[in-house]
Amino acid sequence: MTHSTRTAPPPDPLTGPHTAGRRPGHRPVDRRSRPRSWRDHPLRRVTPWLFLLVPLALLVTFTYVPVGNMIYYSFTDWDGVSPDRSFVGGDNYEELFTRPDLFRVFAVSLYYLAASVVQIAAALYFATVLSFDLRLRNLFKGILFFPYLINGVAIGFVFLYFFQDGGTLDSVLSLLGIDSDHAWLGDPRSANTALAGVSVWRFTGLNFVLFLGAIQSIPGELYEAAQIDGATRRQQFRHLIAPGIRPVLSLSVILAISGSLSVFEIPFIMTGGATGTQTFVIQTVKLAFQFNKTGLASACAVVLLLIILAVTWIQRRLVPDEKVDLV
Amino acid sequence: MGRKILGTALLTATALLAVAGCGGGGTGSSDETAAPPLNANSVSGTIKVLTNRTDLVQDGTMKKYAAAFGKEYPRVKVEFEGITDYEGEVKIRMNTDKYGDVLLIPAAVAKGDYPKFFAPLGSTGTMEQKYRFTDKTDVDGRTYGIANFGTANGVVYNKALWKRAGITEWPTSPQEFLADLKTVKDRTGATYYTNFKDGWPLVSPFTNSIGSVSCDAKASDNLAVTDKPWDTGTDLNVIDTLLYDIVHDRLAEKDPSTTNWENSKTLLAKGRISSMVLGSWAITQMQDAAQKAGAGADSIGFMPFPVQKSGTYCSTLLSDYQQAVNIHSAHKAAARAWIDWFTEKSGFSEAQGAVSALRSAPLPATLEEFVDNDVTLVERSEADTAEVNAIDNASEIGLNKQDYRQKLIDIARGAQSGTLEGYFADLNKRWADAKQTAGS
Numbered sequence: 098m099t100h101s102t103r104t105a106p107p108p109d110p111l112t113g114p115h116t117a118g119r120r121p122g123h124r125p126v127d128r129r130s131r132p133r134s135w136r137d138h139p140l141r142r143v144t145p146w147l148f149l150l151v152p153l154a155l156l157v158t159f160t161y162v163p164v165g166n167m168i169y170y171s172f173t174d175w176d177g178v179s180p181d182r183s184f185v186g187g188d189n190y191e192e193l194f195t196r197p198d199l200f201r202v203f204a205v206s207l208y209y210l211a212a213s214v215v216q217i218a219a220a221l222y223f224a225t226v227l228s229f230d231l232r233l234r235n236l237f238k239g240i241l242f243f244p245y246l247i248n249g250v251a252i253g254f255v256f257l258y259f260f261q262d263g264g265t266l267d268s269v270l271s272l273l274g275i276d277s278d279h280a281w282l283g284d285p286r287s288a289n290t291a292l293a294g295v296s297v298w299r300f301t302g303l304n305f306v307l308f309l310g311a312i313q314s315i316p317g318e319l320y321e322a323a324q325i326d327g328a329t330r331r332q333q334f335r336h337l338i339a340p341g342i343r344p345v346l347s348l349s350v351i352l353a354i355s356g357s358l359s360v361f362e363i364p365f366i367m368t369g370g371a372t373g374t375q376t377f378v379i380q381t382v383k384l385a386f387q388f389n390k391t392g393l394a395s396a397c398a399v400v401l402l403l404i405i406l407a408v409t410w411i412q413r414r415l416v417p418d419e420k421v422d423l424v
Numbered sequence: 425m426g427r428k429i430l431g432t433a434l435l436t437a438t439a440l441l442a443v444a445g446c447g448g449g450g451t452g453s454s455d456e457t458a459a460p461p462l463n464a465n466s467v468s469g470t471i472k473v474l475t476n477r478t479d480l481v482q483d484g485t486m487k488k489y490a491a492a493f494g495k496e497y498p499r500v501k502v503e504f505e506g507i508t509d510y511e512g513e514v515k516i517r518m519n520t521d522k523y524g525d526v527l528l529i530p531a532a533v534a535k536g537d538y539p540k541f542f543a544p545l546g547s548t549g550t551m552e553q554k555y556r557f558t559d560k561t562d563v564d565g566r567t568y569g570i571a572n573f574g575t576a577n578g579v580v581y582n583k584a585l586w587k588r589a590g591i592t593e594w595p596t597s598p599q600e601f602l603a604d605l606k607t608v609k610d611r612t613g614a615t616y617y618t619n620f621k622d623g624w625p626l627v628s629p630f631t632n633s634i635g636s637v638s639c640d641a642k643a644s645d646n647l648a649v650t651d652k653p654w655d656t657g658t659d660l661n662v663i664d665t666l667l668y669d670i671v672h673d674r675l676a677e678k679d680p681s682t683t684n685w686e687n688s689k690t691l692l693a694k695g696r697i698s699s700m701v702l703g704s705w706a707i708t709q710m711q712d713a714a715q716k717a718g719a720g721a722d723s724i725g726f727m728p729f730p731v732q733k734s735g736t737y738c739s740t741l742l743s744d745y746q747q748a749v750n751i752h753s754a755h756k757a758a759a760r761a762w763i764d765w766f767t768e769k770s771g772f773s774e775a776q777g778a779v780s781a782l783r784s785a786p787l788p789a790t791l792e793e794f795v796d797n798d799v800t801l802v803e804r805s806e807a808d809t810a811e812v813n814a815i816d817n818a819s820e821i822g823l824n825k826q827d828y829r830q831k832l833i834d835i836a837r838g839a840q841s842g843t844l845e846g847y848f849a850d851l852n853k854r855w856a857d858a859k860q861t862a863g864s
Contacts (some may be wrong), residue, residue: 141796176532177532178515178518178519178532178534178537179537180540260682261679262678262679280680281681283681283839284839369621369623370827370832371623371816371826371827371831371832372834373834388817388822389817409517
């Protein structure tokens with residue numbers, strides 16, 4: 098499902114200087130006997146920070162400041178343009194939680210959630226099949242991963258033509274002798290299914306690559322041993338592959354759920370949220386940029402962030418990340 | 425401890441920058457009027473003009489205007505910046521000081537904020553004698569913008585096609601229009617086109633027609649005081665009912681969800697589309713498309729909204745974007761000189777087939793038929809637009825957004841549940857509620 102790029106947390110910078118002094122092969126020396134060097138200089142502790150300056154500056158400027166601003170806006174009545182804004186306390190949150198219609202759009206996410214089940218199953222299937230020795234294996238890997246490399250906006254336009262009246266889908270169906278006169282994006286059910294289908298097409302490749310990587314990291318001897326013991330392919334999957342990729346699988350599920358809750362690009366480009374395809378993020382964007390309710394929209398964004406954090410937390414509690422030990 | 429330092433550092437930096445960021449968006453302090461220069465040689469400087477017409481910037485038309493302007497004002501240099509997503513981008517840029525010297529006022533800016541962003545151009549009392557549409561930018565007796573052009577609202581149709589179907593007279597009522605659409609569809613296969621996917625053709629041409637039905641210049645202002653804008657017989661009721669009926673009677677395109685505006689021009693020219701509700705600005709574009717399709721420019725016709733008020737047609741006349749001078753501009757006189765020259769001498773509005781902002785200028789050739797048929801042009805008052813927009817935004821209906829008419833079409837074609845009456849009742853209720861809370 099939708100997968101947003103997050104900046105990785107910065108590596109703990111202080112493990113650097115501590116271990117540096119006790120590197121293996123570096124004989125411990127008596128401090129007094131050694132001449133004073135740069136290693137003892139107090140500024141030395143600053144060195145890792147100097148290295149981190151640029152990435153941290155970027156991280157703060159482009160991630161934390163905007164988020165900080167957003168949280169601040171969510172407590173104001175700002176319209177997005179005016180130089181004046183006044184602090185309104187929790188009014189935006191109060192409005193948000195007293196208007197159930199604002200949360201009704203989460204029903205649309207169910208389509209994407211269902212689609213992500215299909216997506217993970219398909220990715221798992223292809224990853225398993227292609228992890229065995231097959232002819233044209235790399236070609237198929239490329240074909241499966243390719244959609245993920247295409248820009249989401251371009252995908253939106255491609256599929257707009259695909260679903261058009263008399264477009265690609267209709268022509269292909271008529272070649273097969275099915276003369277459908279269905280407007281694919283015409284009613285909420287079929288439109289949401291179509292959009293979720295596009296989403297599956299786009300993100301299967303990503304899941305596939307993650308699964309394939311995990312499967313290939315399982316040591317080859319295990320397969321050999323299994324084969325010698327006469328295990329079938331199905332048994333190999335059940336007892337080797339499935340437990341081996343469990344952490345990646347649980348990561349994929351988290352990404353799928355948070356992605357389903359925050360779908361944006363594809364429906365926004367293809368239908369603009371018309372015909373019952375509006376998602377929570379599209380609704381937020383419309384509140385902010387059409388109705389000039391930047392404050393309320395920021396509150397929506399904060400709430401979505403909290404919902405996703407909560408869902409992730411619950412999921413981690415239900416399915417804890419166990420250490421996998423195959424050997 | 426290290427983690428704590430990192431965390432504190434990040435938090436402090438974030439807080440500082442957030443506060444600094446919030447301080448942005450300076451308010452112009454200058455109250456100086458951007459008056460037209462007395463002498464062409466007295467103004468100098470380089471001015472930047474923001475425009476939504478990227479097509480004219482790219483094909484060099486704007487450069488030609490700048491060159492002609494340069495002959496009169498040799499010491500002023502004009503630069504253009506064409507912006508595709510004009511509304512979205514300029515709105516955000518207006519949080520800084522740098523939004524060009526001359527710009528088109530984005531619709532999102534609240535009228536009451538004009539004095540904070542733009543230099544006044546003169547007192548409304550004197551401006552309105554020379555220019556049309558000044559009430560749209562009038563704040564406390566001063567005018568902040570001059571329209572780049574105005575458009576009449578009506579229906580663009582393929583005249584040759586309608587003639588082939590045997591219709592030569594303009595319909596005088598919505599029922600007649602529906603009957604005509606049906607005749608045209610039965611005889612030629614061409615349908616009405618909603619442009620549902622692109623959305624904006626459902627917005628301005630329809631909402632701008634408020635006033636065409638009642639022939640009332642105050643029709644839009646009245647929205648600020650009514651509790652039921654969609655009540656039987658009101659402008660919005662008639663306009664939206666017509667759209668509903670067109671779609672409901674299957675007289676529109678088969679699949680609205682995948683329409684394409686650029687393509688619709690060719691389809692109209694080729695006679696696959698019979699008509700679209702649009703502003704008169706669209707006529708020249710349709711004529712171009714007709715010429716490219718080999719049909720000849722005169723195959724495109726423009727009729728008023730199909731309603732008559734005591735035997736005459738009415739058509740609202742509205743301004744397009746308003747040109748304004750940035751309050752932070754260092755070359756206000758030069759900027760004003762450009763606006764005046766562009767409005768009076770460039771020939772831009774004639775080239776666009778649009779109505780000039782100058783009261784003294786004649787109507788364009790595209791509206792010849794309106795003049796010949798005595799269509800009353802209603803120059804709609806925009807005096808209370810600020811209040812109307814405030815209610816509109818509070819209600820989240822969006823008279824100037826596509827969503828509510830897209831839903832109307834969805835209901836009409838059965839894609840979403842509901843009835844026309846129920847939908848209008850809901851809209852009325854939301855409007856009335858918002859009017860209470862918007863409280864201005």
